[in-house]
Amino acid sequence: MRTRKRLRGRRISLGALCRWLGAQAEALGVEVFPGFAGAGPLLEDRQVIGVRVGDMGRERDGEPGPNFAPGVDIHAGITILAEGCRGSLSKQLIAEFALDEGREPQTYGLGFKELWQLPPGRVKPGQVEHTVGWPLPSSVYGGSFVYHLDDDRVYIGFVAGLDYAHPDFKPFEAFQQFKHHPTMRALLDGGEILSSGARAIVEGGLQSLPRLEMPGAILVGDAAGTLNVPKIKGVHMALRSGMLAADHYAAHGKSTGFDAAWHASASARELRRVRNIRPGFRWGLWPGIANAALETVTFGKLPWTLSHHEDWRAMLRRDQTGEVPEDFHDRTLAPRDRLASVYFAQTAHDESQPVHLKVHDTSICVERCTAEYGNPCTRFCPAGVYEMVDDAEGRRLQINAANCVHCKACDIKDPYAIITWTVPEGGSGPNYSLL
């Protein structure tokens, strides 16, 4: 299914917007510290008092190296967590303060985005296309977007719900296959890929939203989960929640009351209207679309709220699933493979640092997962971080941490929930200047 419309105004890079906003903030006297990662929350007497910045210069084994620089503690009257989807501090604090108590489990999608430079004449600036479905099996929620930009460039995006069940499903390859649909191939053939990226997207909506406040801290944007899923639009919601948090703190000087303030806002009304659309797709593509249509024409006023399940629990064991999904094939468009995609994400990590993807028990990978799920981490990770290696030392998990594009899919989807994504050294990660 496909829709097409034209937008007025300009389409700009979110990265460029953030850099511009950073400069505005600095001009107002705000300290901005790019290249320093918030590694952990600081707590005192059940109160968030700030953030610990990550250490720099630890060796692979975790020991301080010759240039070791311990991270500093930043104390604050209020800490606003704006880490984006599945933030590693937000995750800890949601658990610490049980902010998700009584809420539906959070659910996610894995999004991909590429920037292409196309031959002249193909791009219609302002045109936006959305599709749902193909090449995803009916059981997997997802779809695509194409934004036509200036200078013969387009953004191509694709999202696949991480609540998919089949352990052999490959989100990255599904996206690549989508690009080979006759209409897409006609658009892209002869073009050049400039940039690529992947990122988990928070899809739980209103019913999965954790409490947005805790003593000393506030959650905003995708760290909280304010994204409007049917529209795949999170930026305006994030901006609004950030502004609301600023107003709230300026007026009250504390986090108390922010959750109520947000729920009284237009953002909450927007999410309420669309709350049942995403979960309807667990019945499959067409029932999902029918439900979405119903929810849309009734403005979400139907008296029920559909529930979610945790993505990592949604995966079935190989002995519970039917046929292995058909592998994708006939790919001619760039990138050639996941590693090539990583190359276009310009991801960089100092390779002597400790592995920032913590797999708590790698014996599970070999002893259970291989048989039960066939090591799906090797398929859902869009960056080829996880590899099962069979060599002279036997079968083992190899973590190519330097490839990581910080999408967080592993932290979400691993069927044993034994992968924890932690922040690497500050400044590491993908370099999305144009996305």
Place this chain on the structure above:
Amino acid sequence: MSRVLVVAEHADGRVNVSTARTLACAKALELETDVVVFADDGSAVAAEVAKLMGVKRVLRVDAPHNAHAIAAVLAPQLAAMAPEYSHLLAPATTFGRDLMPRVAALLGVPQVTDLMEVVDARTFKRPVFAGNVIMTVRVPDGIPVVATVRGASWPAVEAGDTEAPVEPFTVDADIPAHTRYEGLKGGTGAKLDLQSATRVVAGGRGVGSKENFALIEKFAERLGAAVGASRAAVDAGYVANDCQVGQTGKIIAPDLYVAIGISGAIQHLTGIKDARTIVAINKDGDAPIFEVADIGLVGDLFKVLPELEAALDAEK
């Protein structure tokens, strides 16, 4: 006076191959070419240079202060010779890159680094951004062209049919005493440096273990090559990370690169794109390395390597 002066690079009485590569560039200029040999006793080097194709004259500047190639010492001498020439060329090795900017500054002219292609006598192509972009520059009229020549872009000239005359030459220049040569370590015996080696043998994940990697090292030694590795091999712990070739390792441009058990991820290929000849040996015939390799052999390295050594011995 459109004439080229090439500065010979030499060590231990032998001319360096970089000089013959620089002569290839001089040949592309289609101008009369002299070569200057700075040494304390340049007889052997001059005789060797005289045989190289396209050399008009060899100028021997023998002096005790020229015993070692010190830029601060050579630069004023070369600058003094410059008025007779339209082009001054040296190899873009650490020798030429040390010397030629100093010469250019003494002459008050800009310098061209890493000349890789001659467009016309004053217009050249050179790599920037580690070879990811090529820039075309023109040296304005009326000033000498001072350039270093990128070895990987020019095949060394062979010996010619004739022998150029060798002429002793004296240069009038102030020789500074502020810089002293105190020794050179390395070269013989030491492990070959990956970055400057003309041949590199590299292993990847396909090698399978640290123990197996010894096979790569042995074969490298057999070829007189430095040892390289893909990131996958380094990450798997088969070899130290200073061997890593690629985007996050070393960017190299050897004459011969033999990739063994390397799949050829784009990040690895970035590091070898300027190698002259790439050989791929891999049991997976669909590996991307074959898409860039000049010669490919699909096979099991444990079988191929011993056969290769035998074939090399047989043809000796």
Place this chain on the structure above:
Amino acid sequence: MKILVTIKRVIDYTVRVQLKRDLSGVVTDGVKMGINPFDEIALEEALRIRERGDASEVVAVSLGGTEVQQQLRTALAMGADRAILVEAGELQPLEVAHALKALVAREEPGLVLMGKQAIDDDMAQTGPMLAALLDWPQATFASKFEFAGGKATAVREVDGGLETLGVDLPAIVTTDLRLNQPRFVKMPDIMKARNKPLETVPLASLKPPELPRLEVKGYEAPPQRAGGGKRVADAAELVRELRARGAL
């Protein structure tokens, strides 16, 4: 003794450089910028010399537009005592060397430490050019540097191995990768750096001479490897093929 360290703002080394569509240069809009990595090594070396008591002051110098202040602030955060920004448009190495010569006359450093080359234009010229203009010794591609009294010893990474060079001071030293590993910038030091002096000097005040420039004719992508080369059947054929190509 005062040490002058030169800093160049370049496209960050992790960025995949892209040509502009009209081939007029490379894309810099919205691209991550940083200190040239070799200059960072030069600065680190200067800081270590000062920290062990052999230098009294480290001055970071750069040339360019106001945006270069970012890199100079980073240099100050790393530990430079003060910074000088020579306000200028795009300069070529010889012009930079002349401007630096004028600054050297004003600052009278005992040592100038510079990166061996900038990772954008890869020219490796400014160091030797400045040395020539000052008639100072130069030790390029240094991977080790020591000094005592008025003399210094540098170990240079040359193609033939490691060369040791003795130089009188003042001298120009250009730094190679293995000289040291630069320190990380610490967050509190970034805040302190805001109060360190950053002087702005218009290029014209250094009275630079009129100098010939290379004319930049254009940019292009490097030729692609042909690749997809010959498949050989066995080791013997491989060796024959290599010999035929003169690769052995």
